[in-house]
Amino acid sequence: MLAHDLRMAWRSLRRNPFLSALMVGALAVGITASMIAITLYHARSGHPIAWKDDTLFAVTLDLRDDDPDQGFSRHPEYPPWQLTYRDAHALYASEIPMRSVMMYKASQIVTPEREGVKPFGVNIRVTTADFFRAFDTPFLFGSGWSRAEDDAPGAVVVLSKFMNEKLFGGANSVGREVMLSGHSYRVLGVMGAWMPRPKYYDPNNGTFDIPEDVFIPFGWMQALKLSTSGNTNCVSKRAKVTSFESLLAEDCVWLQYWVEFRHPADRDRYQIFVDNYTNDGRTHGRFPRKNNNRIVNVTTWLSMWDVVGDESRMQVVLGLVFLGVCILNTLGLMLAKFLSAAPIAGLRRALGANRMDIVRQHLIEVMVVGVLGGAAGLLLTLGGLAVLKGWLYSGMLIGSDNPDRVALVQAFVHMDVSVILFAIGLSLLTGLLAGLYPAYRIGRLAPATFLKTQ
Amino acid sequence: MEIRALLSALRRNKTGPLLVSAQVAITLAVLVNVAYIVRQRVEEVSKPTGMDLDNMFWIATGASSRDFNYATAVKADLIYLNSLPGVVAASTINNLPQTGAITGLPFASNLEALQRPNGGIGGLIYFGTDKLLDTLGLKLIAGRNFDLDAIKPPATDFEASLGDWAQEVIITQMMAKKLFPDGNAIGKPIYAGLINKTSTVVGIVDFMRAAPAPARYDDFVTQIVIVSIIPSGPSGLYVVRAKPGQRAAVMRQLEKNFADQQPGRFVSRMEDYTRTAAEIRQETRTSAFILAIVALFVLAVTVVGISGLAAFNVTTRTKQLGIRRAIGARKFHILRYFLVENWIITTCGTVLGCMLALAAGIKLSITYEIPRLPLYYLVGGVLLLWIVGLLAVLVPARRAASISPAVATRTV
Numbered sequence: 001m002l003a004h005d006l007r008m009a010w011r012s013l014r015r016n017p018f019l020s021a022l023m024v025g026a027l028a029v030g031i032t033a034s035m036i037a038i039t040l041y042h043a044r045s046g047h048p049i050a051w052k053d054d055t056l057f058a059v060t061l062d063l064r065d066d067d068p069d070q071g072f073s074r075h076p077e078y079p080p081w082q083l084t085y086r087d088a089h090a091l092y093a094s095e096i097p098m099r100s101v102m103m104y105k106a107s108q109i110v111t112p113e114r115e116g117v118k119p120f121g122v123n124i125r126v127t128t129a130d131f132f133r134a135f136d137t138p139f140l141f142g143s144g145w146s147r148a149e150d151d152a153p154g155a156v157v158v159l160s161k162f163m164n165e166k167l168f169g170g171a172n173s174v175g176r177e178v179m180l181s182g183h184s185y186r187v188l189g190v191m192g193a194w195m196p197r198p199k200y201y202d203p204n205n206g207t208f209d210i211p212e213d214v215f216i217p218f219g220w221m222q223a224l225k226l227s228t229s230g231n232t233n234c235v236s237k238r239a240k241v242t243s244f245e246s247l248l249a250e251d252c253v254w255l256q257y258w259v260e261f262r263h264p265a266d267r268d269r270y271q272i273f274v275d276n277y278t279n280d281g282r283t284h285g286r287f288p289r290k291n292n293n294r295i296v297n298v299t300t301w302l303s304m305w306d307v308v309g310d311e312s313r314m315q316v317v318l319g320l321v322f323l324g325v326c327i328l329n330t331l332g333l334m335l336a337k338f339l340s341a342a343p344i345a346g347l348r349r350a351l352g353a354n355r356m357d358i359v360r361q362h363l364i365e366v367m368v369v370g371v372l373g374g375a376a377g378l379l380l381t382l383g384g385l386a387v388l389k390g391w392l393y394s395g396m397l398i399g400s401d402n403p404d405r406v407a408l409v410q411a412f413v414h415m416d417v418s419v420i421l422f423a424i425g426l427s428l429l430t431g432l433l434a435g436l437y438p439a440y441r442i443g444r445l446a447p448a449t450f451l452k453t454q
Numbered sequence: 455m456e457i458r459a460l461l462s463a464l465r466r467n468k469t470g471p472l473l474v475s476a477q478v479a480i481t482l483a484v485l486v487n488v489a490y491i492v493r494q495r496v497e498e499v500s501k502p503t504g505m506d507l508d509n510m511f512w513i514a515t516g517a518s519s520r521d522f523n524y525a526t527a528v529k530a531d532l533i534y535l536n537s538l539p540g541v542v543a544a545s546t547i548n549n550l551p552q553t554g555a556i557t558g559l560p561f562a563s564n565l566e567a568l569q570r571p572n573g574g575i576g577g578l579i580y581f582g583t584d585k586l587l588d589t590l591g592l593k594l595i596a597g598r599n600f601d602l603d604a605i606k607p608p609a610t611d612f613e614a615s616l617g618d619w620a621q622e623v624i625i626t627q628m629m630a631k632k633l634f635p636d637g638n639a640i641g642k643p644i645y646a647g648l649i650n651k652t653s654t655v656v657g658i659v660d661f662m663r664a665a666p667a668p669a670r671y672d673d674f675v676t677q678i679v680i681v682s683i684i685p686s687g688p689s690g691l692y693v694v695r696a697k698p699g700q701r702a703a704v705m706r707q708l709e710k711n712f713a714d715q716q717p718g719r720f721v722s723r724m725e726d727y728t729r730t731a732a733e734i735r736q737e738t739r740t741s742a743f744i745l746a747i748v749a750l751f752v753l754a755v756t757v758v759g760i761s762g763l764a765a766f767n768v769t770t771r772t773k774q775l776g777i778r779r780a781i782g783a784r785k786f787h788i789l790r791y792f793l794v795e796n797w798i799i800t801t802c803g804t805v806l807g808c809m810l811a812l813a814a815g816i817k818l819s820i821t822y823e824i825p826r827l828p829l830y831y832l833v834g835g836v837l838l839l840w841i842v843g844l845l846a847v848l849v850p851a852r853r854a855a856s857i858s859p860a861v862a863t864r865t866v
Contacts, residue, residue, distance in 0.1 A: 022762060026755050033748055109516040109689070109722075119518040121689070121722045181688075182520035205554070225611060234648050241648055242617030310821050311741060318484065318745070322752050325480050329759040332473035336766035391740050441469070 002364070009365035012341065019337055020369065023330045027373025027430055030326030032380040035415075035423050037312075037319030039385060042419055043412050044308045048196035049136060049298055054264040056134060058301045059257045061087055061278060062292035064235050078304055079292050080235050081203075082253040090277060092128070096270045097259035099134045103127030104221075104228040104255050105204055105212060111179040112167055122163070123229070124180070125202075125212040126221050132158065134260045135201055138192030140164070142174035145188055145217055153219025157185040162402040163213040164190040178214070183224075185216065195408040198307045200298050202256045204230030207307045210409060228254045251286070259295070271295050323430065330369065330434040338362055338442040349447035359443035363435055370431015378423050382415070389413050456787075460795055470763050471799045478803025478839055481756040483810035486835040487818055488749035490827050495742035498668055499735040504661040505551065506591030509542070510695045510727035511705055512550055513712060515719050517688035522718030524687025525608050534715055535692060536585060538707075540700035543588035547693050548581040548612075548685040551590065551664050552731045560647035561679060563633045568647040575632045577625070577679040578664050581615065582693075586680060587624065587659060589695045595627065597640040597657035600682040608684045619651035620682040628676040630658050644679075653681070666735055670823050690719075701726060757846040760800070764792060764850040768857075775854055776861030785855040792851035793844060800843035804836045811835065 013020040049056060062079035083091070088102040106126055111119045125131070132144035141164075145156050157178055164173055164187075173187045198207040220226060225244045234241060236251035247254075261267055274295065278287040296304065338345075345358050389410040415423070464471055517524065528546060535544035549555040560574030567573040580586070584600040604622040609615040623644065630639040639655045646653070664675045685691065696704045705724060713721045768775070775788060815827030 019762070022758055026758065029751055029755065033751065107689075109518060109720075111518050119516060119720045119722075121514070121516055181517065227612060239648055240650050241613055242650075244611055244613045246617075247613050314818075314821070315744075318488070318748055321480060321484055322748060322755075325477050325484075325752050325759075326755050328473050328477045328480075329755050329762075332470055332477075332759055333762045333766075335469060335473070336763060336770075340766060340770055391736075437469075 005361050005364040006368065008361055009368045012365055013368065016337060019333060023333050023369050023434075024372045024376060026326040026329045026333075027370060027427070027434070028376035028380060030323035031374055031377030031423065031427055031430060032384060033322045034316075034319035034426065035377060035381040035419070036384050036388065037315040038422065039381070039415055039419050040388075040413065041308065041312045041316050042416075043414070044198070044312050046197060047299060047302070048198065048200055052136070052260065053297050053299055055261045057259050057261070057267060057270075057295045057297055059083070059091065059259055059274065060294045060296070061274065061287070062289055062294075063087070063251055063253075063278075063281075063287050064289060066288040075304070077292070079294055080233060080253045081304075082231070082233070083255045083257045084251055084253050085248040085255060086251075087277075088255045088257050091257065091274065094270070094273055096261070096266055096273055098262045099130035099260040101128055101131050101134050101201075101258040102218060102255050103131060103202070103257075105202060105230045106226050107229045108180045108214065108226075109182075110163075110167070110214070111182075113177070113179070114167075122180075122214055123212045124214040124216060126216055126218055126226060128218045130260070131215065132189075132191075134258060135196070137194050140190045140192045141172045142187070142189030144215075150217045150219050153217040153223055155183065155185045156188040156217065158189040158191060158215040159187060160191050160211065160213045161193050162405045165402060165404075180214065180216070181224075193404065193408055195405075195412075197412045198302065198305075200302060200307075201258065202230065203305055203307075204256075207302075207305055208412075210405065222248075230254065267295060323426075327430055327434045330373075331437060334366060334369070334435055335438040335441065338438045342442060342445055345442050346445065346447040355443045359439050362439035362442050363432075366435020366439060367428070367431045370427050370434065373430065374424065374427020377427060378420070381423065385413055385415070456791065457794070460791060460798070464795065464798065470766070471802075474760055474763050474799050475803035475806065477756045477759050478800050478843070479805075479807035479810055481752050482804055482807030482832075482835050482839055483814050484752050485749050485838070486811045486831040487814050487827065488745050489835075490815070490831055491818065491822070491824075492742045492746050492749075494669065494822075494824055495738050495745075499666050499738050501663060501666065502661070503552065503663045503731070504590075504592060504659075505727075506695055507552065507727040507731050509698055509701055510589070510591070510693060511701055512547075512725060512727065512730065513690075513692045513694065513708065513721060514723045515690040515692075515713070516722045517718060518720050519718035522688055522716075524690065527716040527719060528608060528684060528687065528690055530716060531690070531692065531712075532583065532585070535694055538704060540696050540704040540707075542695040542697055543585040544692055544694040545582040545586040545589045546684050547586065547691050548579070548615075548683075550691065550693070550730065551580070551662070552727065552734055553665065554734065556664060559649065559679075561629070561633060562645050562647065563642065565645050568645055574647045575629070575677060576674060577629055577677045578675070580678065580680050581683040581685045582680060583682070583684060586693075587657075589693050590662065591695060592659040592662055594624075594657050595660045596638075597624070597655070599657060600624070601656075604682045606683040609686045611686050615683055615686050616649045616651075618683075619646065619649060619653060621653050622656045622682045623653045624657040624659060624680040625655055626662050626676060626678045627658055627660050628673065629678060630655070632673070632677060646679075666738070668822070668824070688719075689722075753842065757842055760796065760843055760846040761850060764796060764847045765853075767795075768792070768850045768854040771854075772857060772861055773864075775857045776859055776864075779857060779859035780862040788855040788857070789851050792847055792854055796843055796847040796851075797840065800839055804839055807839075808832050808836070 060079040060081055061083060092100050092102055104126055106124050107121055108124050109119050110122050128150050129145050129147045140161060144158055145154060149156055164170060173190060176187050177184050178187060194211055199209045199211060232252055232254040234252040239250040239252050241247050241250055241252060274293045275291050278291055278293055281287045532544060535541060549557055556578050558576050558578050560568060561577045562568045562574045583605050584602060587594055587599060600622050604620060606618060606620050609618050633639060633644060634642060639658060642655050643652050644655055662678050664678060667675045709724060811832055819826050
């Protein structure tokens with residue numbers, strides 16, 4: 001019976017090829033627009049380290065002056081998202097977290113050993129030792145450094161996979177030397193391909209920036225007087241910055257601070273510790289506001305940053321509205337088509353088909369349109385995403401000559417199984433929405449009406 | 455004309471017309487709002503910068519050896535660059551305008567203002583020599599350029615530059631208006647918060663926009679303070695303005711010989727400003743383009759819907775149309791019937807569409823912090839849909855008008 005209905009549907013569609021093409025085409029572009037928007041939205045709302053959502057936390061302290069916030073932030077209730085050196089240093093002493101990461105982004109010059117390769121600038125991360133374990137970075141060779149290397153500081157580096165390819169052709173470079181701005185460092189580890197999307201651990205320069213290429217121990221900050229290449233915000237009117245040393249002493253925030261706990265319950269203990277720290281600071285004239293220290297997991301952190309963004313949300317709304325217009329369009333055309341073929345349905349009724357048969361047969365025809373539209377839409381979506389990939393992250397990849405890295409950044413825009421299943425569901429739903437009413441209408445018609453004029 | 459008959463026919467079979475009206479309504483709401491947002495974006499990227507970007511380029515250098523003496527090198531570089539025949543002027547700079555890199559400080563015309571909560575006016579700071587105005591192509595409208603003696607040599611690092619602040623600054627007219635709302639700024643002191651320094655305003659340039667930004671940040675990117683300091687090393691950043699038409703030639707020459715002018719350093723990047731300015735605008739342009747394409751598709755689908763419904767009506771009414779022709783209706787009457795019928799459907803849609811558009815406009819103005827949707831967008835949208843609707847129905851309507859009266863005599 002289904003085969004028969006399908007054959008009937010196909011025949012009916014073939015009868016008006018132009019009209020059928022219009023319906024399929026309208027649904028296809030509608031599904032394409034929605035699916036591209038939904039895919040981008042889905043990608044942006046991803047969670048890069050979901051398995052640590054109850055143990056990995058960003059720490060922020062509210063040390064702002066007690067006056068209304070003038071900043072550009074849409075959420076004046078959020079504390080500054082970075083810490084001062086003074087506070088980060090104080091919190092680092094706590095034993096409550098299993099791992100503590102204080103860090104920032106800087107830039108250095110790499111002078112390659114190989115003859116004929118010109119020196120080049122590179123983004124580096126100056127961080128305490130726990131970085132690699134806390135953020136679960138993969139390692140191809142070697143490992144990170146120990147906490148002792150932070151203080152010394154040890155002349156050691158960890159390279160990204162891409163930097164290792166550039167400097168050592170991808171070979172195991174552990175033990176080799178790298179020249180950074182005139183200082184020599186020994187390679188301790190080489191990371192695997194690592195591209196957390198969004199770049200949650202430091203949203204400086206945007207939440208979809210690419211990770212740094214070289215990692216050095218935090219102690220080099222003071223040893224080299226290495227200032228941040230990210231954002232520095234002197235949140236207190238009392239701050240006076242006239243030298244690198246004063247930047248460390250004053251209430252200027254520029255360090256990212258993360259902690260990882262052994263047990264989720266440690267978070268509450270840590271909150272008390274942090275609140276006590278700011279209470280204590282208040283007695284010395286700092287932290288004039290009420291306690292507003294936030295220790296937030298990655299999910300909350302990403303929503304505080306609004307990583308998904310208004311643009312992405314608007315695209316989804318626009319895509320779905322577009323699909324709505326396409327459904328209305330197909331519904332109208334379908335209704336027109338069915339009604340014009342009503343005499344045939346009337347004849348079938350008169351010959352003994354019951355109402356359900358008529359409805360089912362027309363519904364199947366509509367579903368065929370929906371499935372064809374969905375399939376075409378899916379193909380168009382894949383094509384559209386391929387084009388978009390090139391556009392969307394071209395700005396971020398400027399200067400990146402590593403094809404692996406380009407692919408890794410672009411892989412961010414992809415349809416995973418859940419999105420594809422969603423697309424299939426959406427096309428079926430679309431077919432149903434467009435076809436239910438016309439099929440119902442045609443089923444309701446009294447057969448006699450259409451036999452009269454024959 | 456047969457308005458009553460037309461309305462009664464519409465009432466008898468309302469589903470199709472209702473669907474088209476709904477499409478028209480949504481299309482109108484999408485079109486006007488997208489058009490408005492696209493215009494905001496296009497304006498954002500096409501506002502004047504005040505700079506001669508098409509003749510400018512920049513060079514970034516880095517030290518490859520620890521012995522590299524930045525202070526000597528930068529002096530020699532500036533002399534060399536300014537001596538080239540194809541060059542109008544060259545200067546060092548701390549941040550490149552028209553990129554995401556900015557540094558800002560709060561400024562005020564009196565010290566007390568800086569102590570108050572939210573006191574001071576945010577100003578973007580650019581360090582440079584007396585050549586910077588010429589290099590960027592900024593127009594001095596009052597006062598004078600920097601004194602050669604007032605230019606601070608490079609400090610050991612950025613923070614130290616802040617600590618050894620310059621005596622002379624040049625500000626944009628925008629900044630002058632904000633700092634000195636009622637009077638001349640030339641010769642007056644201005645105070646920089648956070649670093650607690652005072653300098654004298656020696657000149658005012660008419661206009662500069664540091665980077666493209668949404669309209670609500672217009673003030674922020676045009677309040678600029680140019681400070682007579684050579685930025686700290688060891689990485690150097692130079693902006694060069696070539697004579698018209700000679701930029702490419704100068705860049706080619708420098709690509710060959712600039713790095714080796716000074717031992718121990720290299721050129722990490724050299725780029726013309728046309729490209730730099732395009733890069734920062736790329737994302738906004740792309741998004742505006744995508745929005746416009748989607749809106750056009752929505753319109754196209756609606757046109758197909760209008761046309762399809764009319765074509766269907768023509769087909770199902772073939773016999774009636776033949777009868778009308780046979781009893782005296784002229785081609786023009788048939789054509790008019792379809793055009794008016796469609797116009798009524800479209801108009802119903804636009805009424806609903808205006809309401810939808812306004813509601814969406816309010817939501818968007820809150821989300822994007824832009825002014826409300828101006829009403830003339832709605833007027834334009836309604837007119838557009840009327841015209842497009844009539845055009846869409848024209849083809850089927852003409853087919854209807856050409857139905858032969860003889861059809862009436864056939865039995866289907």
